[in-house]
Amino acid sequence: xxxxxxxxxxxxxxxxxxxxxxxxxxxxxxxxxxxxxxxxxxxxxxxxxxxxxxxxxxxxxxxxxxxxxxxxxxxxxxxxxxxxxxxxxxxxxxxxxxxxxxxxxxxxxxxxxxxxxxxxxxxxxxxxxxxxxxxxxxxxxxxxxxxxxxxxxxxxxxxxxxxxxxxxxxxxxxxxxxxxxxxxxxxxxxxxxxxxxxxxxxxxxxxxxxxxxxxxxxxxxxxxxxxxxxxxxxxxxxxxxxxxxxxxxxxxxxxxxxxxxxxxxxxxxxxxxxxxxxxxxxxxxxxxxxxxxxxxxxxxxxxxxxxxxxxxxxxxxxxxxxxxxxxxxxxxxxxxxxxxxxxxxxxxxxxxxxxxxxxxxxxxxxxxxxxxxxxxxxxxxxxxxxxxxxxxxxxxxxxxxxxxxxxxxxxxxxxxxxxxxxxxxxxxxxxxxxxxxxxxxxxxxxxxxxxxxxxxxxxxxxxxxxxxxxxxxxxxxxxxxxxxxxxxxxxxxxxxx
Numbered sequence: 410x411x412x413x414x415x416x417x418x419x420x421x422x423x424x425x426x427x428x429x430x431x432x433x434x435x436x437x438x439x440x441x442x443x444x445x446x447x448x449x450x451x452x453x454x455x456x457x458x459x460x461x462x463x464x465x466x467x468x469x470x471x472x473x474x475x476x477x478x479x480x481x482x483x484x485x486x487x488x489x490x491x492x493x494x495x496x497x498x499x500x501x502x503x504x505x506x507x508x509x510x511x512x513x514x515x516x517x518x519x520x521x522x523x524x525x526x527x528x529x530x531x532x533x534x535x536x537x538x539x540x541x542x543x544x545x546x547x548x549x550x551x552x553x554x555x556x557x558x559x560x561x562x563x564x565x566x567x568x569x570x571x572x573x574x575x576x577x578x579x580x581x582x583x584x585x586x587x588x589x590x591x592x593x594x595x596x597x598x599x600x601x602x603x604x605x606x607x608x609x610x611x612x613x614x615x616x617x618x619x620x621x622x623x624x625x626x627x628x629x630x631x632x633x634x635x636x637x638x639x640x641x642x643x644x645x646x647x648x649x650x651x652x653x654x655x656x657x658x659x660x661x662x663x664x665x666x667x668x669x670x671x672x673x674x675x676x677x678x679x680x681x682x683x684x685x686x687x688x689x690x691x692x693x694x695x696x697x698x699x700x701x702x703x704x705x706x707x708x709x710x711x712x713x714x715x716x717x718x719x720x721x722x723x724x725x726x727x728x729x730x731x732x733x734x735x736x737x738x739x740x741x742x743x744x745x746x747x748x749x750x751x752x753x754x755x756x757x758x759x760x761x762x763x764x765x766x767x768x769x770x771x772x773x774x775x776x777x778x779x780x781x782x783x784x785x786x787x788x789x790x791x792x793x794x795x796x797x798x799x800x801x802x803x804x805x806x807x808x809x810x811x812x813x814x815x816x817x818x819x820x821x822x823x824x825x826x827x828x829x830x831x832x833x834x835x836x837x838x839x840x841x842x843x844x845x846x847x848x849x850x851x852x853x854x855x856x857x858x859x860x861x862x863x864x865x866x867x868x869x870x871x872x873x874x875x876x877x878x879x880x881x882x883x884x885x886x887x888x889x890x891x892x893x894x895x896x897x898x899x900x901x902x903x904x905x906x
């Protein structure tokens with residue numbers, strides 16, 4: 410009897426467990442069916458006005474310069490292959506488009522090197538020497554060592570003397586940077602060009618490089634030449650450059666004959682970089698900042714609330730003379746929609762010290778007033794900034810008054826072919842056109858006409874009754890199947906009894 414009761418109890422427990430599992434799965438299905446509505450992106454529509462066209466319809470290639478907030482909206486998606494924007498005409502036909510990011514081309518830049526006579530030791534005379542004798546055995550072996558006298562003034566090394574004061578066979582060339590500033594070893598350097606007064610000469614040159622003035626590496630050898638008389642084609646021959654391929658802080662130039670060097674230039678290739686545009690903003694003081702934060706090292710705090718995120722590469726401030734600001738910039742990342750347990754959090758973007766010197770120290774720039782958030786040559790934008798509308802600035806130096814600033818960001822242009830019926834508009838995250846085929850313009854385009862964007866219109870999310878109706882039908886079907894399964898389980902329990 411006891412065994413039958415135990416078996417019946419176990420069966421009842423299993424039936425209850427199956428019922429709980431069924432209820433949990435059914436509840437999870439209902440919740441997941443409505444999560445998609447919470448994660449829907451913002452639907453934006455921006456009208457496009459064609460400026461120089463007698464007829465807006467079939468008016469050829471149009472170019473629209475995009476502001477920073479629109480660039481942020483266009484790039485706010487993780488999958489670059491899944492485009493979230495389209496240009497539509499009055500009949501909602503898709504126009505062929507292409508977005509281009511103009512870049513400043515790579516170019517060569519001349520860096521003026523500081524040239525000095527190489528410090529040399531003066532010849533030592535008998536008056537400068539001190540003798541030290543060692544007697545190693547009784548009158549058998551003696552050793553005499555001659556040392557420079559500490560009191561000798563002629564034996565001291567020469568002070569660094571800049572170029573332009575006579576000839577020399579050895580020269581020191583130095584980069585115009587601070588002693589504690591690192592050298593970019595990855596920079597593309599091409600050559601060092603030597604400058605001297607016009608004269609006929611021919612000599613060999615050896616160039617060495619060093620970052621600490623102690624360890625030297627041979628870089629290149631070259632022949633320097635300048636002819637006094639023009640060649641047959643009335644050109645004067647002159648070879649004054651030494652080819653280099655690696656960057657150093659110091660260069661040592663050794664010549665086979667004295668040369669009256671007056672200067673030297675290092676040719677560096679500056680890589681291509683984004684063409685930047687600006688947007689003026691004002692950081693407002695945080696009046697809700699706790700008193701402990703205000704008194705701790707006099708740290709102040711400002712907040713910036715934007716209606717729409719912007720694509721930012723840098724933030725520039727106007728710093729008064731002879732002031733140093735230590736600032737940190739953070740962005741508030743929004744909660745992950747659909748996750749009710751997620752909380753907003755501040756992400757540190759950068760922390761730097763800025764200054765403005767009226768009379769800067771030697772080798773230091775006078776003004777450093779920009780917080781750089783990204784490399785100017787980068788083409789991918791920081792996804793954190795593309796989603797943040799709230800920024801927080803903390804630091805010491807500025808007062809708690811509103812703090813004006815200028816946001817720098819990349820320049821982008823939207824090209825589209827106006828081959829439909831005007832008016833045209835740009836739609837971002839359109840919920841109805843995701844199934845339309847995208848059409849891209851070729852990379853090389855003919856001359857485009859100017860067009861302008863109108864005001865940004867945020868389209869309120871409409872209730873998708875059709876989708877909810879389909880979900881409701883599916884829920885009813887699943888509910889019926891669940892009820893049938895529940896009755897089946899109940900019938901099995903009765904048969905067992």
